[in-house]
Ligand SMILES: Nc1nc2c(ncn2[C@@H]2O[C@H](COP(=O)(O)OP(=O)(O)O)[C@@H](O)[C@H]2O)c(=O)[nH]1
């Protein structure tokens with residue numbers, strides 16, 4: 001009997017500022033072959049962010065078209081902007097048996113769980129609420145108002161931790177990156 005080829009779809013979620021991007025960047029430095037889906041968003045780029053690298057930065061009309069054409073695997077509104085996962089690239093890699101990582105919010109994780117129940121959902125948690133506030137504020141990329149909105153969303157996300165298959169606490173970026181790679185069966 002042929003060995004079962006089980007493509008891994010892993011979803012990484014967690015409150016804004018917990019360190020998702022930092023962990024993923026570290027993981028890809030160590031294992032550049034790990035593929036991360038690049039989402040489309042209506043959010044404006046932060047300094048240093050480039051179209052097609054961190055996100056595909058699109059306007060509202062373009063995002064509407066992506067939805068209308070069925071090009072998004074899932075999408076959600078988060079803190080006043082829309083974010084969505086392009087469907088084609090993800091499915092292509094899964095069909096090739098390659099591991100796929102999505103870094104998306106709680107609403108997106110729930111949608112993926114419904115449409116692809118075999119996906120594994122990983123929650124990245126902060127060591128404490130105070131540390132989360134410190135990281136989000138310390139990053140210095142958002143206004144006080146946007147930080148408040150994101151902390152409001154963070155409370156909802158933290159309350160949903162038990163919906164996930166695994167929780168990783170982001171105390172050490174290196175440790176979490178290693179644990180995530182193991183969950184994705186890359187190492
Ligand atoms: N549902 C969904 N959420 C996404 C997608 N891309 C990014 N997000 C989430 O949107 C939220 C805001 O992302 P971003 O503006 O980059 O802020 P950051 O997480 O604080 O760096 C985070 O929770 C991301 O994980 C997507 O394609 N779909």
Ligand SMILES: Nc1ncnc2c1ncn2[C@@H]1O[C@H](COP(=O)(O)OP(=O)(O)O)[C@@H](O)[C@H]1O
Pocket residue numbers: 014015016017018019020021022023135136138139170171172173
């Ligand atoms: N384990 C960690 N210890 C200390 N600071 C961290 C850690 N992980 C991330 N950070 C810092 O926290 C801030 C938010 O991280 P970021 O990766 O942008 O979060 P997210 O993508 O979840 O919004 C950044 O300034 C980052 O350098």
